[in-house]
Amino acid sequence: MTSDPRAALLNAALNLAKHGVPVLPLSARKRPMANCPTCKNGACGERPNMLAAGPCHCPQPCHAWAAATTNPTLISSPPWARTWARAGGVGYHPGGAGLTVVDLDTEAAVAWARATLPATRRVATTRGEHWIYTGTTRSANSVRPGVDIKSRMQYARWLGPGIGTMTPLPDAVLRLLDKEETNPPPRGAGLVSSTAPARWDRTVATGCRHTTRYIATGLERGLAMIRERHEQGAGSRAFGVAQFIARQHTACPGPCGLDAIAAQLINAAMAVGVPEPYAARAVHRGMNGTEHAA
Ligand SMILES: [Zn+2]
Numbered sequence: 001m002t003s004d005p006r007a008a009l010l011n012a013a014l015n016l017a018k019h020g021v022p023v024l025p026l027s028a029r030k031r032p033m034a035n036c037p038t039c040k041n042g043a044c045g046e047r048p049n050m051l052a053a054g055p056c057h058c059p060q061p062c063h064a065w066a067a068a069t070t071n072p073t074l075i076s077s078p079p080w081a082r083t084w085a086r087a088g089g090v091g092y093h094p095g096g097a098g099l100t101v102v103d104l105d106t107e108a109a110v111a112w113a114r115a116t117l118p119a120t121r122r123v124a125t126t127r128g129e130h131w132i133y134t135g136t137t138r139s140a141n142s143v144r145p146g147v148d149i150k151s152r153m154q155y156a157r158w159l160g161p162g163i164g165t166m167t168p169l170p171d172a173v174l175r176l177l178d179k180e181e182t183n184p185p186p187r188g189a190g191l192v193s194s195t196a197p198a199r200w201d202r203t204v205a206t207g208c209r210h211t212t213r214y215i216a217t218g219l220e221r222g223l224a225m226i227r228e229r230h231e232q233g234a235g236s237r238a239f240g241v242a243q244f245i246a247r248q249h250t251a252c253p254g255p256c257g258l259d260a261i262a263a264q265l266i267n268a269a270m271a272v273g274v275p276e277p278y279a280a281r282a283v284h285r286g287m288n289g290t291e292h293a294a
């Protein structure tokens, strides 16, 4: 630990990134940094991981949560280093880390959570607590008094590791989001069901340099290549496809959301008769750059 508080922020950010948590610097007011002049009012077209997916690859940490990255080179790059030097905190993108933060802003909200929600990792905040669950969902403010849900397309302030063991995002939280929704959400809009493989999700792939269309086209092609091996060889084909797709992302800062793509490849291989353990092993070896399907 260093005595310079700003170097401490950068160190904390790098440590989080090492554990797969996409980070961003927060201002002295604990808010995301203002956009640079080029990015002001979305003039740059916005970032590829945002709803209005655009071409912005601004080297500054612009666009709030959408700037969050796990790339240590980017996090300590000169434009980011200048920002850390005047930062007041470390932010992270819960959805990008596969997490949901239930932000309890008042003592009453904490009391409600204690009485209602399953125990999980808890982090003390200025006025309340963050309860952190595994799994992602959409984000929403004020789902009840003093309670915000921060997951996809949101940032949360990092306030230390907290205490307790993380548990899966409970239905009680998803129900709050349903209630908040003006229109009923489409089925499966909350947590991905365990029966169908997750689809690639741009809001989770915060560090992917490719367009949604590029990802979808590549995935469809890969799935077709696996399906055409319905007689034999689908396992090694799945390995090859996984390896090919993983290589397309070696230059991305990450995360690229490749888990969802792996799940779909495994599913396609199983659909043509490859036993699950073999399909999963082939795809994971391909994704991890192992040279042989074996
Ligand atoms: Zn921009």
Ligand SMILES: [Zn+2]
Pocket (backbone or CB within 6 Å): 035, 036, 037, 038, 039, 058, 059, 060, 062
């Ligand atoms: Zn910018």
Ligand SMILES: [Zn+2]
Pocket (backbone or CB within 6 Å): 207, 208, 209, 210, 248, 249, 252, 254, 255, 256
């Ligand atoms: Zn990528």
